[in-house]
Amino acid sequence: MLHNEHIVLTQGTDKLYIAGIDDPWVGKADIAQALLHIPEEACTILLAHEPDFADDFCKLPIDLQLSGHSHGGQVRFPIVGALYTPPHGNKYSSGLYQLPNSQLQVYTTRGIGVTRMPVRFNCRPELTVITLHS
Template sequence: MEKKVTRRKFIKRTIGSLFSAVIAGTGGYYYARDIEPKFLQINEHTIKHAAIPPNFHNLTIVQFSDTHLGFHYDLNQLTTLIKKINSYSPDLIFFTGDLMDEPNKYEDIEQIPGILSELKASIGKFSIYGNHDHGGYGSDIYRTVMEKSGFDLLLNESRKVEKNSDTIYISGIDDAMLGKPDIQTAVANIPPESYNILLSHAPDLADTAKNFHVNLQLSGHSHGGQIQLPFFGALVTPPFGEKYYEGFYEIGEENPITVYVNRGIGTTRLPFRFLCRPELTIFTLQSES
């Protein structure tokens, strides 16, 4: 059965078509294709919470997402990104999905682990599946690459992270579009008093995560829409990234969770970004104890 197109989606698609027609005949086309997709923005944020233990005070986390290698993003750019990430001397590094645009068609796949292995984190590196990591029979390909690269790939499971006598938990779920996410299983063994960071490629799963023991959810997937217009926002957002598509959100009334949606590094479908720069995010945890 054909899906019903809402009025808002129809308007967005119409404006998107008009926007594409405009930039095709102006300097905006050059900017959106050749300038902004390479104009990396570094966003630094502080996360304060009473459940963050004292020994994790000022801990540094770097999140990067959606590189989409092979679709207008190459290994030289990835190498530069790795150097930038390392310059922050992170304690934890999170990759929130979509490493390659089409895993089974990427010709330089054997070179990726050598590059990602250069990422240094004093405590650990964690990753999850995105929809493109599953697509094109890529599930096993992606797992092999991430494990060779020194990442702990979380699939509906959690890890206890210790620093001196204190602990926090990192949980990760499968992709919503092509996988089988299970938040309940992922957080099942986490003590209720512990601080838990959930990695979910799909931002909109936060509406489910709010019902479980999650303090902070980090996501990608949406690319911020890739193309935004003033006063209108993102023109096109993907399934499971339509409601929460960029930046911070507080979700839930009782013990609300904080959600952060990273705009990603690369592009997909269209090689454009407009008013939606690629993003690298640096978080600093602060204890309120």
């Protein structure tokens, strides 16, 4: 768990920074604290439970935000999309997004569980494997 902090993964001379913020609803999210002392040009991944906060982070030196929270909407219909998504899980509810005018990409996993409604329709659970390339 990374609560408003980061770690550095090192392989040879390469470094990858993983930052995590607390949940803004039940904790105290502090993105400035999480990114403190990370070099501006570093490759940085942010772990943030709610995906829609990416709009607040798009001008920060973050390359990829990994999120969950929305469960992809759980019930999705063609053309309509998700019937319900929780607050801060609507705009980037499932999949990979490139934020406009920013280096930030957001990936929101549908996860493997459910919330509120114990059902999924047209929104299969997923366990995501991401391969990073320099």
